[in-house]
Amino acid sequence: MLWLYIDFPSLQLDCLQGDTPVSTVTERNYSNDQAIVIVDSKKNCIVQLNESARAKGIQQGMGLGMAVSLTHELCVVPYQMAEEEAYLLTLAEQLYSVTASIALFPPHGLALKVGDMLQLYQHLTAYIKTINTVLSSFNLKTNLACDYSVMSAQLLACAGVNLITTDQNIMSKKSACLSIEQLFITDKAKNSLARLGIKTLAQLQALPVKELTKRLDSTTMEYLAQLKGQTDKSLQFYQPKHLFEHSVELLYEMINLDLLLQPIKQLLALLEVFLLRRDYVCLQLEFHLYHRIDGISHVLQQSLVINSATGEYLSAQWLKLVSLKLSSIKLLAPITKVNLLVQHFQSNTGEINDIFLGKRGQLSFAQLASLLANKLGNEKVLRLQQGNDHRAELASCYRPFINCSTNKVDRNNNNTGKTISKKIDARHTDSSATYSVDKQLLRPSFILAEPELLLSNIRVLHGPERISTAWWEQSKDKATIQSFNGEATDGNEPIAEHGYQRDYFVAKNTQGQCCWVYRELNNQWYIHGYFS
Amino acid sequence: MNKMLKQLHHQGKIWSADQVKNVVETIDSGYQELNQHLNGGLPRQGVIEVQTINGIGELRLFLPYLLNLLHADLAQQQQSRQIVFIAPPAQVNALMLLQASIPLDNLLIISSQKPEESLWAAEQCLKSGCCFAVLLWQQLLAVHQVKRLKQAAVTGSAVQIIFRSPHSVDLALPVSLSVALEARPTGIKVKVKKQLGGWPCKPFVVNMHKQWPSLTSATDSTSDGVISNVVVPLSSRQRFKHVAKTTNTQRISAN
Known part of the structure; x- marks a missing residue:
């Protein structure tokens, strides 16, 4: 199975500089020629750096002290793994629309299963082109490498080898040149291999496995087997979430509600794409507005819940409702972050209009029921049900409509009049569906x-x-x-x-x-x- | 006829009283007397106001009509539409509806307590186009509220039936039909208070003995020949007994 590994060597740095939809830009503005380094505070070494920093002689893996001594105009940003991982998920979400299996390699790698997708894209170049179009909007530095095992593709990509091919010979040639230092094994294993005089992967793979097992521990051996594609690595695949949650951190604190509409518009546009792809509509949006208190940057100030009478997916429609809602609220403090959460979705059933009768109502029954349940509460919108009991109070009971049957609603929607009328006729004869109705019994209404x-x-x-x-x-x-x-x-x-x-x-x-x-x-x- | 008058009539600018039948589309109510007095039945669309006390057969009066409406609706619409009960006075019994051949799949119940909520729900149901009848139990109604309901009923081609107590404030509400009901041994006495496009008529009795023989008597005699009378203990005495009963059970459980 062919795999494509995408490595983002400077994900956090690119996020800082790029103008991306989910921007994590901090207060400072970075001009293009400013040297920026990202420092891992635990190891006290530079993990990511931009071009202008490189031009000044700074290198990856250098200590902070040395970097500062090379240039006095240096912007230092602490490395945040959580931020990278969150961003990786966003990337996976975007890629999910063009490719199926995405394995996550946090903090900054993705592996795509190409083998399955080639049926759709015919050729590897077409596939890579599509992937690149998606990624190009993010303006990230990427290393792409293909191989028939995931780990070996990862090795190639992380070593900075850009390799797009389906030819196994080229792959093995390229990977054979890689040094032992670039392998994802423990330092101890690297040392013991160095003592053996093994410097490249080719040398390592030339040795018989039996001999190696004596000198290396089991995890390293497993890794080597995975590298050859002899055993599979258990992968963590990306699963799209069944809820929409996005937030925008604002470049500056906002107190004006009209200005606040801009980031909201951004979020709604994202929501529209999300809903359109899934053919969903939603009835309720939850906005959370955050502000700053005593140095803690994001404290929840207030939540806005916006309901729509009909299920909507269009951002323009939602924006109208949001601006109406915003006009009635008061901000207590300047806003620093806006978060949009949508938890419940409905399938977009569309309207059923009879061409001869003209347009009647605006809603399908499911839409109406969910609308009522949203406004009045689930426990107030009920279905009547027969119970199997001789006592009148148990022979008939209420059940909340929403919980009782979500598939039933869909079935009702798709039913044509004919089947329903059959159902009515069959009701009294078909006692298996319902309990028999005794016409003689005198029971109150x-x-x-x-x-x-x-x-x-x-x-x-x-x-x-x-x-x-x-x-x-x-x-x-x-x-x-x-x-x-x-x-x-x-x-x-x-x-x-x-x-x-x-x-x-x-x-x-x-x-x-x-x-x-x-x-x-x-x-x-x-x-x-x-x-x- | 005058030539000018003829011309006006031809242009449809004059409305003559014999055109009544075309004004309101009606559905067979299932009761001969009602059909006779209401130009063939109850209206298919619009708002019907019913002034009645609960439990005298007011729902039974409308059940055959609802069933006819359901069948007529099925013949016309491509999907089955719903009956909605909003704020019924007590829990609706499934058996009674099944006995009247109304399928439970076509029934939605909204048990809202607040009048505003009920009205909102009624309007939403009516205009949604997926309900053909909305039954609402509500006391206070303003003219503008009824107008909105009427508009919604037209949008969704549905009928709105509102049950109110008989002595509620009597405004001239813009309803399609307004009836006041009174209990009679054989059925229900109906007084038509307002009827769109109809003539005023004297109160009449709808005989329900054919449909509901066990709940109504065949003749209008109030005297009780066969049926035995049961005299129930006085209220005060019973309350006293009720208290005594609860203390009894407590004593039993303590033992």
């Missing part, structure tokens, strides 16, 4: 959540019909009574939990209301529902 005391005179039309709980419910009841220490009439306990024996009657009261009343064993009368 509205059931009270808590039975009320019957306080007026009634005239009985029908009855009695005895409904009692099963014996195991009775025992459960006793158990609950004991555990609750006599608080059997606790409001939190659903009525159905208790064992009972009730005689139900259908009766009319003096107002003409048709009630479903019951008498308990101790001659207490209650209203349980109404026949509306």
